[in-house]
Amino acid sequence: MINNFEYFKPSQVKDVASLLKAYADNIKVLAGGTDLLVAMQEGDLAPDYIVDIKGLTDIDRIKYDKENQILRLGAATSLNDIAASKVVQKHWPLLAEAAQTVGSYQLRNRATIGGNLCNSSPAADTLAPLVALEAEVEMVGLEGSRIMKVKDFLVGPGQNRLSTGEIVTELRLPKPSGAVKGRYIKHSRRKAVDLATVGVAVIAEEGDLGYRFKVALGAVAPTPIRAYQAEKILNESELNEDIIDKAVQAAGEAIFPITDLRASKDYRLKMVKVQLRRAIEKVIDSWE
Amino acid sequence: MKEKIKVTVNGELRSEEVTPNQTLLNFLREDLDLTGAKNGCNEGECGACTVFLEGKVVNACLVLAIEADGKEVETIEGLASGTELHELQQAFIDYAALQCGYCTPGMIMSAKALLNRNPNPTREEVKEAIAGNLCRCTGYEKIIEAIIAVAEKNS
């Protein structure tokens, strides 16, 4: 049962920031509500104030900034809008693919990219792709705004770098320089509407020296992580089965999975390797 | 502590008072007595509460009533026009796509949303579109058939 609260829906970011500053731990930001309202129903959260950010200008807009070659995703953009966006599908297919694996269709009409980020679950399906895509997050507070890499923004399960009085207003994704192939594999118990047991995001960007890989892994550490060593192995050698093997092994060494209801630590470790190999192979297949 | 909202429900503009912690589902069921949308889990997992908000299907259990202020809501009760069933409703009957009926209103709303955005879905697309609507009785097969039949009839 949701405890009662006072509801605000300002149209100015500074008003949101003021409220957040004023009520600190006693206020929560409402975007899609798909995590917040569940937590409130279960009594895990009982804030006295809620600030709905959907009244902010452009907060749910997908915009490609040609000048800076950046994709700007308003924090309250729904995951369905991202998955259906032509521009996202074209240059950031990995993100479109991952967005579509979250929950159900009706849930994705509400769930937002900013919410997925701020909820900061290590298993969140969009986060490993955002890390792999080197996305940045814009945070705005009363003192102004700041930009941070998503990878640095995420600190641990449910924890991030957002300060009191700040909200995330936008995600920014740099446009890949060349052709890009990507693959997100969500390993879960059920085929639909499930949490990721393991999430594997792989992209390969075409550059002067051939394809460059970026790899990020979800649900296997306190935050989604970049598998730098695996990337290095993939990027510094001629690709063959042995190299992919080595990269997969390296990824396995970079993670710290846990045992929970959804899977054992050991199973997660195995699945990261299996699914990373499959994702790499699929990416390679798609450019060949 | 009540707040005034204006919301168009099944085409009718309503001025109502809600408390901020009231979900859209609770508002529809308790205040407007539109009990077609069901409370199956209260956490966005079962889809029994699926309704349209501004033309898009949502889990009404995960929407605050106050968020619907100034918006349009469509529930299963608004689907039939007069005594004429909507073609999806008729197809669900004709194909025996329901048993206990508890998931049916939400299921039909998801089906309608699918056909709105994709009038000619493949079987796989139908399955994806209703994956967020749990049915424990039918095994889904007849639901899928009913939805495809409506799509085929219209194409």
Next chain:
Amino acid sequence: MGKVIGKSVNRKDGVEKVTGAARYVDDMKFPNLLHAKVLRSPYAHARILEVDTSRAEALPGVKAVITGRCFPNITGLYIGDRTVLAQEKVRYVGDPVAAVAAETPEVAEQAVELIEVEYEELPGLFNPCEAMQEDAPLIHENINQYNHADFIDPVPDSNISNHFKLRKGDVEAAFAEADYIFEDEYQTPMVQHVPIETHSTIARYNLDGKLKIWASAQSPDALRELLGVIFNKPLNQIQVETVPIGGGFGGKAGLTPETPIAICLSSLVRERPVKLTYSRQEEFHCATVRPGIYANYKTGVKEDGDIVAQEIEYIWDAGAYNDYAVNVTKTGGYSCSGPYEIPNVKADSYCVYTNHPVSGAYRGFGMCEVHWGIEQHLDSIAEELGLSPLEIRLKNALQDGSLTVTSEVMQDVAYSECLEVTAEQIELEKEEESTSPTKLRGKGIAGAYKGPSTPPNASSSALIQILADGSINLIITATEMGQGTYTSLAQIAAETLGVAIDDINVSTPNTDYTPHDWQTVGSRTVFSTGNAVVRAAEDAREQLFDYAAEDLGVEAADLDIEEGIIFDTTEPANEDKRVPISKYALGLQYADGSGRGGQVIGRGIYMPEGITNLDEYGQGKTVNHWTFGCHGAEVEVDTETGQVEVLKMTTTFDLGKVINPQLAEGQLEGGLVQGYGTAILEELIIEEGEVLNNSFVDYKIPTAMDIPEIKSNMLETALEEGPYGARGIGEPAMIPAAPAIANAVYDAIGVRIKELPITPEKILQALAEKESKG
């Protein structure tokens, strides 16, 4: 084919359900309605030292607070082991300890949190194999005093609430003569029914002492009878109305606690109805679950595959209260070997109290649990003997003239045909190419049988009222929970009467007006209530013919009805002798304005004949009819991830007579997918008595994305006793799904998963063990 029977007529309740107009219990409103919430035990096993409700009672808006002390009467369907609320002890995490009725659900919830309970924790018993030991502490200290049905045998001073014993032939001698003896162990965990509608009830205790109940209850009459015991009331002072039920599957059968709790609360605030609807979380661990089983098999076979002896031990994890589970475990016992003829059988089925959630009836009533082992064990034996899964089954299958494990003589059995049709359709012997080198394909079949698992004298009744215009009310207490009761029974009524399906209206069960029906469980309704409907319709026809014979001057024996018109079969075209039934609906009228008789009210009752309780060796005929069938499965196993993809399933059952093909197919598909769920996804994960996955986040049931391609086959080997030959089908359709999938998995990868569900981790572990053994 009949005129109405055998046709896929539309559901009687279709329009109200597709429009959202159907009012389920939780949809019902009353101006003075109170809302109830329950305080539940956080301990699996503890003594209640003190309950302080004073702070809750003082909260504004709270109208009633009850604790176990208020209502001490004990009851149960087959063993009375339960009170409305826990008395001196709590026996599972979730045991209701106190309850509140308040003006709003919010206040009720706040009040519940203000109730203080002091517990003394006791050691918990979580494994039935340990709990059944002689030295185990007792979960029910009063077990020796509990009332129970005459066919239930609790073991004194133990946690065994029922020990069913079966002894057929001479097992020892037969084992000595067997060429091979195989032993095997299988397990299934507790699972939940997961109806999309959680348990819900509204009770109003009137000032004059009458009780009115609206409940999502499968069994209005059984509920009323048990409430009569709890509240010391004549049954005619209790009115139970069953509005549409949002899925039952056995979990809403018998007496479930929400209704007595609501009544207790309403008794303190008379004339105010009290609603209690379970949250999804409560549904998972405080409503009924399916018991877990530990199954041990020892089987003696001849070289040619003939099974000569079987020794079986079933140990059931039945949870904290066993008022219904005792009969589940008895049914498991008297059906212990599956649909096979085995001359020498020794079986012991133990229903055991544990500090786990309360178990009871769940679609299949013990049959899913026992067939999980039986049908895999058979495949293992077949492989050792070099026989195919089909060969060993056909070799031992029950057929006409066979004796079951209880020595019942079988007739009208088409189990072998079901097996053959399925094996042919899935091309059991044909190997399929997999889509990838890391994936392996396999096929499997599994069979099943089931009877309605009722006491021998469980009866049904029906009334048929013909109204002035010739339209008809069919009045029954069989409930509609999705399975199509109203429609199939209306078809039976229409066919027998000789009227159109649209002429029949089916009443909503209301124990004040509708006649007795034992329970809507056990796939018994088409069979048992169906027979009552046939008799009611025949009775109505006789009354009509009595009037018509006099009126038309025709022998009653020469009259018939078609499409609502009574006519003379000797001259069917004679328009003077063709009259609509409406003419006699209210009696016979003479030319002078006088008349004879009155309304045509057909009365039909049915109680199966020739069945009794079993003897002390578990021998005799206690099942009113059996349904046979099987499933075939084709799977692809990902050997790297352990994931099992069920590609195709075939379901073949002998329905005796298909009343409504579309609805029957819906039962087959729905049952199969529910069985698939238990095979691949479902289990209650319980740690020290606490259910860890009591939400849809971590208890996954199948979505539309998960289902295999399904092919259904319906055979019709008429059942002599069945209405138009029909047999029950609701539950049987679920039973063989899990073992069929497991057998297909074995066929694919050569490892056998013996404990449900078949999870990827179990597959990988089994593959690793197989590899390490070389």
